[in-house]
Structures are given as C-alpha cells and as structure tokens.
Amino acid sequence: MEQPGSPLSEVRAVVFDTDGVITDSARVHAAAWKEAFDAFLLAHPPTDPGQRRPFDVRDDYLSHVDGKSRLDGAAAFLASRGIETTDATVRAVAADKEERFTRRLREQGVAAYPGTVRLVHALRAAGTPLAAASASRHAGELLTRAGVRDLFDVLVDGAEAARLGLPGKPQPDLFLTAADRLGVPAGRAAVVEDALAGVEAGRRGGFALVVGVDRAATGDSADRLRRHGADIVVRDLAELLGEEPT
Numbered sequence: 001m002e003q004p005g006s007p008l009s010e011v012r013a014v015v016f017d018t019d020g021v022i023t024d025s026a027r028v029h030a031a032a033w034k035e036a037f038d039a040f041l042l043a044h045p046p047t048d049p050g051q052r053r054p055f056d057v058r059d060d061y062l063s064h065v066d067g068k069s070r071l072d073g074a075a076a077f078l079a080s081r082g083i084e085t086t087d088a089t090v091r092a093v094a095a096d097k098e099e100r101f102t103r104r105l106r107e108q109g110v111a112a113y114p115g116t117v118r119l120v121h122a123l124r125a126a127g128t129p130l131a132a133a134s135a136s137r138h139a140g141e142l143l144t145r146a147g148v149r150d151l152f153d154v155l156v157d158g159a160e161a162a163r164l165g166l167p168g169k170p171q172p173d174l175f176l177t178a179a180d181r182l183g184v185p186a187g188r189a190a191v192v193e194d195a196l197a198g199v200e201a202g203r204r205g206g207f208a209l210v211v212g213v214d215r216a217a218t219g220d221s222a223d224r225l226r227r228h229g230a231d232i233v234v235r236d237l238a239e240l241l242g243e244e245p246t
C-alpha cells in the first residue's frame, strides 16, 4: 500500500474478519445472543446464584462468544456459568439465537464501517489481495447487504469452515485457508480482527501482522486485544491511512 509508514505496506495480503471489522453486525449478534441466553438463564437458573446474572453484551460477548461459531459460542458461554449442557441444549440455545438474529437483521439492516471501506479501497488500489473470513454462516449475505462483497477476492465463511471441517477460532485454520486461497503465506500476510479469539488465531497462525480493532474502546479492551495477540490496536481502520482516531 502506498501509505508511507503504514504497517500494512509491509505485507502482501490482508485477511479481514467480518463481523465488527468490515460490517457493524457484531452488535446484532451480541443483542441476539443476549436475548437467547437471558431467556435460557431465566428458565434454567444456574445452581450458584452468583452465576445467574444476565448476559453482558460487552464482557460475556467478548470473552466467550465473539468470533466463535454459533455452537462453540453457545457452549462456551453456558460452560462459563457452570451449566452442564447436552448437545441438544446447546443446539436449542443456538437455534433460538439464530431466529432472533435473522429477525433483527431484517429489521435493522447492516452497514460497512466507512473507515474499513476507505482502507480496503486503498489496499485494492495498491493491488493487495484481500480476503474476508468469518465464523459466521451469514458472512456472505452480510457483505452483500452492506454492498462490499465484491471488494474481496476470497471469502471463507462459517458454512465453508463446516464443510472443510476447520476448527474454530482461536485455532488459525480459517485464516490460514483464506491466506492460502490468496496465494500468500501467513508469514507475509496480515489478519485484521476485533475478537479476542480472532487475534489469538492470527498469532497462532504465524501471521506477519495482527491488527486488533478495538470497537469497544473502554477499560482495558485494547490491552486485552494485545495480550491475546494483536501487534497493533486501532479504534478505526482509517487510522492505518494516517487519519486521526475519531
């Protein structure tokens, strides 16, 4: 990229996570998860009263659900509250979330972050191959609805990951598959992620650069991204074009 001093000018390809990085859909996922988990906690209160508090769209979402597949996220949150689950329970909560998510999506729509779009255009102008990767089965639809699907050479989404049997984040397989399809080794490519499990996947995959996107920008959220593997943390990707954070 022709951006003097930009860390991305050093890499030959970039793999972008989707929810929360390209599209503003992480909030839709988080809100749908909250409704589904809170309904579950009310109907099946954990034995320990200290574990009965409602799902927190910031802390619980970032720590247990963000970036993971639908079933992995449901299982991880329920386990974090000490709830013993069966496959059927996990599937039922995940199905409830899916219904709530699709309803919200129809009602609220989805948009791409303008700062991400500006960065993507700059990278494309420089000829850098770009991929979108996501644990979500809805990723392609979200990118299309936000009008940015055509900006990415490759898409590896949750449906593709399931078809290939790829383990979810924090394992790096989703990102490694995307880099491989761009024809660039991880050691010469960057990963851009907002989820803790996602930056960790980037680090485990040996990517040359892991960019953490700190949408929450509260408390120690930037430090948590760094601790999990981000080399640099920005609030908005336009900062990589030299624009000031807003």
Ligand SMILES: O=P(O)(O)OC[C@H]1O[C@@H](O)[C@H](O)[C@@H](O)[C@@H]1O
Pocket (backbone or CB within 6 Å): 019, 026, 029, 030, 065, 066, 067, 068, 069, 070, 073, 098, 134, 135, 136, 137, 138, 139, 158, 195
């Ligand atoms: O249920 P979907 O659309 O396949 O998405 C799975 C997961 O995809 C991830 O990208 C989101 O961070 C999670 O919140 C979401 O649960």
